[in-house]
Amino acid sequence: MTNHSTKTTGSKKTTGSKPAARRQRRSRRGVGLGLRDFPTFKAVSYLVFAFLYLPLVFVVAYSFNSNRVVSVWRGFTFSWYSEVLGNDDIQRALFNSLRIGVVATVVSVVLATGLAIGLLTMARAGRTFAWTLIGAPLIIPEIVFAIGTLALFVQSRIPLGVNAITLAHIAFCVPFALLPIRARLRGVDPAVYEAAADLGAGEFTIFRRMTLPLLAPGIVAGALLAFIISLDDFIVSYFLAGPGGTTLPVYIFGMIRNAVTPGVNALSTLMLVASILIVSLSYLLARKRR
Amino acid sequence: MDASASALSVRDVTKTFHTPEGGLVHALDSVSLDIAEGSFMVLLGPSGCGKTTLLRCIAGLESPDSGQIALRGQRIDDMPVWRRRVNTVFQSYALFPHMTVAQNIAFGLQMDKVPGDIIKVKVEESLDMVHLSGLGSRKPSQLSGGQQQRVALARALAKEPEVLLLDEPLSALDLKLRRGMQSELKRLQRETSITFVLVTHDQDEAMAMGDQVAVFNAGRIVQVGEPREVYLRPRSRFVADFIGEANVLTGVLDTFGLVVESLGLVPRDRLIADTDAASGRVHVAVRPENVSLQIDPVGTAKVTDVSYVGGDMRVEALASAVSIVSRVPSQGVQPPRIGDRVSISFAEGSLTVVAD
Structure with missing residues (x-):
């Protein structure tokens, strides 16, 4: 912005010698093409943003629609929210989701922290292989993981339901929780631990007073990420739900199969708001502690 | 040196490392060293010569394969790091980033279970000692490199160790700051009379700071002595070359003198007088400031280069195959020009026999 305005004043002063002004402008931008001169890229960015966020805008806007028919706007109302929040089934599904999310988060973060530290002591070659192995679930198709887990649980007679979902969520939350913890661990000068030992600290003291506080921002960020992933998961939860294991996303899917009411929009909006809050929190924490 | 009078005694310490390629590296090859109580010892050598490994063995961060390390006569080599009365200033400073400066300094004292009110007083004293009073509540990231260096020093000194180890502590500072910190470190060493052991690859730094200098090469200590002694009487070609500039000549020694080819x-x-024992084919080292070149139309050498280094004039001359460097104060001397013929002479007692 400021750059732009100085440029205009600059060219005004040098009226009469246009080529000189142009040369000056080019040199200020440095070598290379003036990419900013192409109008196309701006349009593309706007399109991408629209594409990403229009569905969300639609969901949020129509959650306030007083018409039962989702796609026809009639008037503004909060009634869907009170209806959704008062619904016993939704409350039960929400409770399931939160319970699974909290347990999966706590367990996966503890595992991820231990894993991150433990892998530091491995030999270089083994470590690279281990990291690849741990990171793989991030790109493995979720449906494959879901089918595999279902088959495994049925085979080993683990009853489907909330506990089965929790187990599966722990498994796929670990790599997500690991990402920020690992990044944090890499940023710590290993000499810090040596210095602590040199100053008289034993192994446990070093863990409590160096490792944990230094990793804390990573652990918190990892926990929030794991919680969001667990809360938003549909496929795995749907496969393993069984009787009484309905989570919020599974319930929402059930709702739209019967009839799409603005209630779905209201519920989705609530989930969206919760997700945004948690992600912003994790972002702020990561920034503040740096 | 009597081992009982030394603060730290290292006996036949050996340490080998496995390289990723499967080879073996002798980081320390049967190293022995005695460090006198209250002295400033500098371990000097090129990178990879084992000097840092020895420091880490003394600190307990590395355990030697064999040999003994004793602190005031008491063996410490099988003691864990946290129990040794030795503290280290790390090359990267290794300050605790999540703690304030005061908390950093207090940490070591807390580990010794020093009461809180005494810790407070000691932290203030330590900050005062390194001229950082009033910065106790800052985080390390809010300090300059030089200030961080002082915190690392204060943190290690607050524990009043029997020996303070310093691992290239000044290498991250710019030249001017480094000079200031060198005299600062010497002052601290005098005031606390704690034995300092400093590792460096910078020979000027070693000369400026050490009471004693131990020169390392390829996992061995090749010479120990006062800086002046090591400079003027290097025992090996390596020491002569590594410390300052040296002319190393090869010749045959007999009762009349040394016959050097083409000189x-x-x-x-x-x-030097005590080289009597040596005879036959030897190598001798001579410092450039002990070489003088006189313009002489029938001289044996020809000037190949003339340059000014500070207040000195550095002249290189070639006598058939032998190249000689001379260094003289540039004031009041008629400088030779490139191509001039010169004759070469050496100052009395300036040549020292060195091992190859």
């Missing part, structure tokens, strides 16, 4: 006879009195 002729160098009289016996030009050699």
